[in-house]
Amino acid sequence: MARDDVKTGYKLIGTRPNRPDGLDKVTGRARYGADFSLPGMLHAAVVRSPHAHARIVKIDASKALALDGVKAVVTRADLPTGLTGEDLNLQDNTLAGEKALYDGHAVAAVAATSALLAQDAARLIEVTYEVLPHVTDVDAAMAPGAPVIREGVADYSVPEGMHGNVARYMEFGHGDVEAGFAAADIVRAHTYKTEATHQGYIEPHAAVGQLGEDGRGEMWVCTQGHWYIRRMSAAVLGIEAANLRVTPSEIGGGFGGKTTIFMEPLTLALSKKAGGRPVKLVMSRSEVLRATGPTASASMDVKIGMKKDGTITAGQVYFRMQGGAFPGMSPIGEALPCAFACYDIPALKHEAVEVIANRPKAAAYRAPGSPMAAFAVESMVDEMCRELKLDPIEVRLKNGATNGSKSSYGPVYTMIGLKETLEAAKAHPNYKVALGPNQGRGVASGFWFNHGGETSVTLAVGEDGTATVMIGTPDIGGSRASIGLMVAETLGIPYENVRVNVVETGALGVNEPTHGSRATFASGKAAVEAARQAMAEMCRRAAADWGIDADAVEWKDGAAHPAGPNAGKFPPMSIGEIGGKMGSTGGPISGHHEVTAGGYGASFGTHVVDVEVDPETGRTTVLRYLVVQDAGTAIHPAYVEGQYQGGAAQGIGWALNEEYVYGADGRLQNPIFLDYRIPVASDLPMIDTVIVEVPNPGHPYGVRGVGETGITPPLPAIAAAIAGATGARIRSLPCTPPKVLAAIKANRA
């Protein structure tokens, strides 16, 4: 489906109406995961390993089962055997098998008549462990002598001689890197590190599950993708996916962390053991931090060659990333292509290894892999710009990818907006503000591929001329409003006459989750096509009524019209008229479209941040922040800005505060929000935004995904601004006050 010929003059696209779920959300009526209850419902709690690595010798639940009101206990022995590949990983993470692989790994679960009773019962389940040596750091995990935490994780790609914790190896590139470095005036190489961070959604995971002895069940769950929950839960439990009906609740944030299962199948397993009674399981915050998410930690070598005029002649990276105790979760496959995606460089070499360690199974987090890669490469570019006294925006304009560039990872870019974001950043007043003492400015660009994916949408015309749209992508950041706007624009009816509902797995074909910045792009694209189908049918109904050819009828402004003077003179027939009599003109009118949506256009962004660093304490204050990003077309600009601002805030948290802190015992030291400190209102300034619009030719209204790119530039931009303020370069995130203070002192010495 190509983009509309009509590129401007939209009536509704680009306006900012109220979101349809706004009223429920400001009154407390919106139903999130933990808000759902059923008659006869039991409550569950989970027993978790206190050890980073331990053999499970024995589980004794007899004391728990003896408590009045305790109805069921499940352990790994209750789950089917014989799973392989990622299904086995999911099952291993749902309940530990022979070994607990990280602090917080689920070992058993219990259902009882109240949540407090279930927690009491969980404490009475006695687990005997044989503690094993552990490793949690990415570099330590692949060093000689590190304990191999799972045998046989290496796939075919891993070269011989690498440590047993290395699960995957990747390399690609183009050009002659050595010749490129030889042609440079300066060649610099450094190692950069980022710690694991958590998605930090405020709503903990929650589910209500019910499974009868006939193997049929239902689940109500907060998730970004209920078809994924269905498929994964069914696989872990050995039941047919079609026998499981999954309904998504409103979702209290996800950022990638709710695209997979953690404890959801336990509600079903407990329900079945408790005679089919529904079971609710709600995680505590410390369970969320210890056992869900997080993202990978990374250790990254970067080498870049640059001429004195800023021309980059070659680049080389070697990334080491750990994504927890399970292979497949560290995003090297995304980090490497993202590393130099903003540049057009003649010679590049990329290498990476995925490493497993005794940490929770990592999940996607907003542009997975891209923020780490950007921290390494954009920091290196900034260091070289400062050394050569070159303007960081000019250097990016000189080397930046543009239309027709062959990307660092292969495909040729068609319509992209990187240079437009750089020009807009350069022209913005923030880039001209004079800086005071102890203040510095940082610039960085960022990239995300975006995604299309499996998408199924149905649109039904109502008897009153309204339209109901059924989508399968849970709405986190306002996508129902955006899809409603696109449908209303297409049908030529008021926005208020379109209702967009997120429906359950029984109501549509398979939909991938709301991930990859795809919801507004892909569900929007399918919804526009479904609306066009309905329009074509409505034109046929009008044509039949008028006794003319359907080809002689056109749709505009919410009504069928004779296409021209030769078609005959008939007054327009509105969607309300057609809908009102559709029962007698051929039956209900609907449109349906399903597609694995291609044509998603990449989104580039450029951020400019000013900070002030207190030289006495090393504390960094963000003074002003600018996000410039290409949205293709901003359907609902307020929610595009919201994505930019939210992404920037998460990136600022990653840069300054947030990190997983593991003790020598392998236990997570900061599993509450007091110690895992995400940015609060008083930490941040207003976040200025500029929406660049380079329409995406792969979408009828030019949309590109906007959700993810914004988390990427803050990591290097903040470190660059701190370097500007202090002269000290932080190459290991987060830039905590003690670390910055030490760097300032070392720089003075």
Added chain:
Amino acid sequence: MSKIHVTTTVNGDTVEFLAEPRETLLDALRNQLDLTGTKEGCGTGDCGACSVTVDGTLVCSCLMLAAEANGKRVETIEGMAKEELHPLQRKFIEHAALQCGFCTPGILVAAKALLERNPDPTDTEVRYWLAGNLCRCTGYDKIIRAVQDAAAEMRQEHRGAA
């Protein structure tokens, strides 16, 4: 352990329930009174999603026992709109000051408590007052704007009424 009989006023209604001695006010509101608009984000008083007022004081209901509410006046998000939305609720929708909306009830309750004490706060005062309410979606920008716009409208209405 026997349960405790609690009589309290919630959003103007007298309610009675039996609380376990260790049951939090948050759990009683959500599970006994079906007032699920108040959210649990952390259970440790760090995120503010469970904010309510008790006798006019802003508290994290996850840090208060249900039995402590006996004889008190509790206000939750469900009591905020009367015949019409409170200006804060309306401005949050208009300014797109919510995305997932999970923190929104707590932030609205906290912001209302602020404006009752200080009808004309600076941006910095709003940011520090709301520093106990975590939002992971918005970066707070639109939240601050919505609170300030609501405050301005409420001052205007107050002047009109005077």
